[in-house]
Amino acid sequence: MKEVISADRKEFLSKKKRRKRLILLTQIFILFAFIFLWEFLANEKILNEFITSKPSRVVNTILDFKTNHLFMHLWVTLYETLIGFLLGTLIGTVIASLLWWSPFASRVFEPYLIVLHSLPKVALGPIIIVWAGAGTNAIIVMALAISLIVTILEMLNGFLATDKNLIKLAHTFNANKWQIFTKIVFPSNVSTLINAMKVNIGLSLVGVISGEFLVSKAGLGYLIVYGGQVFKLDLVMTSVIILGIMAALMYHAVVILEKIILRWMMKAEV
Amino acid sequence: MQDGLMLDHISKVYQDDNSEVLAIKEFSYAFSKGDFISIVGPSGCGKSTLLSIISGLEKPTSGKVFLDGEDITGKVSNIGYMLQKDYLLSWRTVYRNVLLGLEIKNMLNEETKEYAMNLLKTYGLGDFINKYPSQLSGGMKQRVALIRTLATNPSYLLLDEAFSALDYQTRLDVTNDVYNIIKKEHKTAIMVTHDIPESISMSDKIIVLSNRPSIIKNVHGITFNIPNRTPLNCRECPEFSKYFDSIWKELNTDERSNFGGQERVS
Ligand SMILES: Nc1ncnc2c1ncn2[C@@H]1O[C@H](COP(=O)(O)OP(=O)(O)OP(=O)(O)O)[C@@H](O)[C@H]1O
Ligand SMILES: [Mg+2]
Numbered sequence: 001m002k003e004v005i006s007a008d009r010k011e012f013l014s015k016k017k018r019r020k021r022l023i024l025l026t027q028i029f030i031l032f033a034f035i036f037l038w039e040f041l042a043n044e045k046i047l048n049e050f051i052t053s054k055p056s057r058v059v060n061t062i063l064d065f066k067t068n069h070l071f072m073h074l075w076v077t078l079y080e081t082l083i084g085f086l087l088g089t090l091i092g093t094v095i096a097s098l099l100w101w102s103p104f105a106s107r108v109f110e111p112y113l114i115v116l117h118s119l120p121k122v123a124l125g126p127i128i129i130v131w132a133g134a135g136t137n138a139i140i141v142m143a144l145a146i147s148l149i150v151t152i153l154e155m156l157n158g159f160l161a162t163d164k165n166l167i168k169l170a171h172t173f174n175a176n177k178w179q180i181f182t183k184i185v186f187p188s189n190v191s192t193l194i195n196a197m198k199v200n201i202g203l204s205l206v207g208v209i210s211g212e213f214l215v216s217k218a219g220l221g222y223l224i225v226y227g228g229q230v231f232k233l234d235l236v237m238t239s240v241i242i243l244g245i246m247a248a249l250m251y252h253a254v255v256i257l258e259k260i261i262l263r264w265m266m267k268a269e270v
Numbered sequence: 271m272q273d274g275l276m277l278d279h280i281s282k283v284y285q286d287d288n289s290e291v292l293a294i295k296e297f298s299y300a301f302s303k304g305d306f307i308s309i310v311g312p313s314g315c316g317k318s319t320l321l322s323i324i325s326g327l328e329k330p331t332s333g334k335v336f337l338d339g340e341d342i343t344g345k346v347s348n349i350g351y352m353l354q355k356d357y358l359l360s361w362r363t364v365y366r367n368v369l370l371g372l373e374i375k376n377m378l379n380e381e382t383k384e385y386a387m388n389l390l391k392t393y394g395l396g397d398f399i400n401k402y403p404s405q406l407s408g409g410m411k412q413r414v415a416l417i418r419t420l421a422t423n424p425s426y427l428l429l430d431e432a433f434s435a436l437d438y439q440t441r442l443d444v445t446n447d448v449y450n451i452i453k454k455e456h457k458t459a460i461m462v463t464h465d466i467p468e469s470i471s472m473s474d475k476i477i478v479l480s481n482r483p484s485i486i487k488n489v490h491g492i493t494f495n496i497p498n499r500t501p502l503n504c505r506e507c508p509e510f511s512k513y514f515d516s517i518w519k520e521l522n523t524d525e526r527s528n529f530g531g532q533e534r535v536s
Contacts, residue, residue, distance in 0.1 A: 174346035
């Protein structure tokens with residue numbers, strides 16, 4: 001049976017729905033207006049399409065993927081980003097757990113972490129290249145360097161801020177440290193982890209692109225640098241646009257992952 | 271050694287950077303089995319500390335705790351502890367919350383699971399086992415917390431202001447439920463409360479403590495001349511206000527004390 005809805009409520013709901021639709025339509029309109037204006041201004045020679053490119057040339061560049069290997073480059077960047085993201089999240093969480101485990105160690109390492117955190121990681125680029133070689137490894141290490149310290153700090157803060165009363169509760173059942181971590185501290189911080197992941201996916205991409213700027217022979221970062229050097233602005237614009245779409249999609253993937261993780265955690269059987 | 275729970279000259283000094291606090295001084299008392307005992311006393315006099323020491327969460331600075339003759343000082347034994355709020359884990363269902371203690375104590379098996387399930391069913395939570403804490407009322411959450419404590423089948427229960435987070439009506443209902451459950455399951459209970467009527471309504475004995483460092487001022491035996499006493503029906507008895515008056519006076523003869531009937535005046 002359906003709930004009886006009053007006229008006022010109906011009015012309120014449809015108003016809300018209309019407003020939502022209006023916002024979406026306006027957003028789509030702005031996008032198309034921008035694309036149209038860009039194309040139009042370039043065609044009218046108000047913009048120099050050699051420098052600014054234009055939407056139809058971007059589409060042509062995409063359609064030309066067989067010769068410019070766009071999707072190969074996309075795949076390389078995606079792969080490096082995902083590896084950097086996974087490693088950063090995983091290693092960061094493990095280190096944060098170890099630091100939570102030993103309050104002594106976390107106090108000792110605190111100033112070092114803060115210094116490393118404030119250091120612009122891109123400055124490490126040349127060192128990383130020397131150590132890891134001028135290739136994919138260096139790029140992944142770059143992505144890792146950018147996301148690792150943030151993850152450690154975020155997760156450690158979350159672990160340390162766990163409700164003391166929940167920990168006391170576990171103590172009343174004589175819980176050992178491992179049980180306190182697995183049954184109370186870690187589950188309490190699943191949302192911290194998810195937030196860290198949302199930040200990390202973006203940071204990892206920043207690391208990969210700056211890594212590709214420095215060393216690579218493949219990837220969207222490489223395409224952007226290469227396109228800039230040989231003045232193929234079509235290629236640069238296309239890469240940037242694809243990069244933007246890729247970043248948004250990866251973020252959404254994390255949001256979907258969040259739902260899966262939460263459902264799994266709530267459902268976990270004993 | 272005698273049966274039951276015995277505190278033998280318990281003292282507790284807290285150290286921090288600026289000072290040391292003598293929270294409890296030479297506290298001795300034997301809690302007899304099956305009793306419901308309340309501890310009342312001014313704020314900060316060491317009541318929670320006392321429960322923490324009994325539960326083994328804190329070590330006394332000196333003195334010993336014996337349970338049925340065994341020295342359990344500073345050890346977490348099978349004594350149930352109910353904290354000030356329910357502290358249910360939001361990501362677990364009611365049923366899995368109740369199993370937490372069993373899991374931690376490595377006591378999880380078909381038998382204990384069934385025992386926990388029976389407790390839930392007996393005390394009106396059978397239809398809620400798959401709900402999450404956010405879907406329950408305050409009173410129900412408190413009952414779940416009690417069942418979580420009872421699931422490990424402790425013979426002693428400690429309650430530290432276990433109902434203070436509830437509103438008045440819910441509090442009356444929950445104390446009634448909890449009292450009945452504790453009596454039916456034959457538990458010995460030690461409860462700390464600020465609410466004198468609550469302590470009278472539930473207890474067989476009430477220990478009145480002085481200001482810190484606290485000593486026992488008096489122990490009241492509470493009996494009512496009615497059959498089937500419950501926390502609700504005993505409130506009507508003439509003895510009730512008599513007990514209230516004498517405990518209230520005892521708590522307020524100390525000028526420094528900040529006690530005022532049901533609520534703390536600060
Ligand atoms: N961990 C601690 N470190 C230092 N001092 C403490 C600690 N715990 C309690 N105290 C001090 O010991 C004294 C007794 O505290 P306790 O919590 O046992 O009192 P209480 O009777 O439970 O008070 P209330 O009625 O307010 O709950 C207080 O003066 C308190 O400040
Ligand atoms: Mg207290």
